[in-house]
Amino acid sequence: MFRNQYDTDVTVWSPEGRLLQVEYAMESVKQGSACVGLRSDQYAVLGALKRSVSELSSHQKKLLEIDDHVGVGIAGLTADARSLAKYMRNECLNHKYIYGAPLPPHLLMGDLADKHQRTTQTYVRRPFGVGLLVASIDPRSSKPHLYQTCPSGNLYEYYASAIGARSQSARTYLEKHVDSFPTASRDNLIVHALQALVGSVSGDDDLTKENASIAVVSADEKLTLIEGDELQSYLDQLELKGNDDNEDDDEDEREDDVEAMEES
């Protein structure tokens, strides 16, 4: 209702008690291409749909390695994501130097959330325009964790999640199959991630080994990126659905957006 008058500065509240700049930053996340994350009792998996600017250009890297036990998938402003990844890598390395042990992910995420929040309470800065899905293993308990950060500074932990454009269909798929995840095998989890991404591909395009990307980590397996030819065996196991399923999801997505704007 009052969007235009109170949306210039991040430090200005709207009369409805909203920080519009923060919400606009979250909009930027929704423009990025889809990224999914899910976990079992042992593995955490990230999947991403890589976009390319033109036929001739490379596909933008969406999954970044932070440490042997932490990986992130990004959606939104890539430059902001790289800056955050650099910070996370530095924190992990510093901790390893001081304590001789890998950084417990919940400590990293706490600091990361605070870093995001700081930008929403300073006049001279802007919120980060990127959402992160962080797949990690807690070195103390050997358990996997999936976290999601948001430009607002809110931190969420998930069993499975998806962010970015057309991610509602991925979320719907993940919700449908979430009960099978805890005991799923490594390969099944990867196939689930790719299957979830299928619905987020635009129009007539397919999910291929060029534009798909997977990262997997567990207590026994250091963070590993699976790209290109290695993906083919997993892609072959997918059911490539038609586009008719997507209509309902797009409507859900629009409804969700309106809801999000009205939420506190």
Place this chain on the structure above:
Amino acid sequence: MFSSLAPPGRGHTTRPIVTGTSVLGLKYAGGVMLAADTLASYGGMAKYKDCRRLVSIDDTVLIGAGGEFSDFQAIQQLLEANALESRCMSGLYHDEDNSSNNAKETWNYLRAVMYNRRNKMDPLWNDLVVAGLDERSKPFLGWVDKIGTTFSDNMVATGFGSYLAIPLLREKYRPNLDEGEARALLEDCMRILFYRDCRASNRIQIAKVEEESGEVLISDPYELETSWDAASFVSPVGDLDGDGGW
């Protein structure tokens, strides 16, 4: 003694004033065990005779220190503040309560602290022993000195202990000593240190971390029996009546 990079108006360590002497550590079949006396000396004066040089942090890690006692107190306060913050912030973004650092992490952390101070030419004047369990819940025994040198082994000692006790520990050490044997060995070393280290006392504490339960136990102080019947104590030959030797 040291020139300092400390900010103006701030002092820096020049020499230790109130000091503790040796700390001994030994791994045994059920965990790790430390021993230290309860004396804090003021130069040549045995000033504080009930000073606790073995402490536990967060009920998971044992620290023992020789050297300047006030610096050890500062280290204790630092570790306790970190542990408190960890405990308060745990559960914020995760369910499991595994907030505390294990002994190996604490050892590494102290290395970073001591080395950092050494680089400012303002050391914490301590030799530290860190005992407990490592990341795989196996017994851990580590050593850190005032300039940030570290090592980890089945037996460690600080101060005079490294000269007098280590050879004895090496002689008698076997993997999987039982608790009674480990304690007897440490007591024997502490007794010999009392005989030969001028800054030692015979009132000691023993502390252990059990591997199975992770439990940290520090005994109350007790006095060691000593015997001064040896000929060299009864009739010392150091006078010119004897041969001038000691």
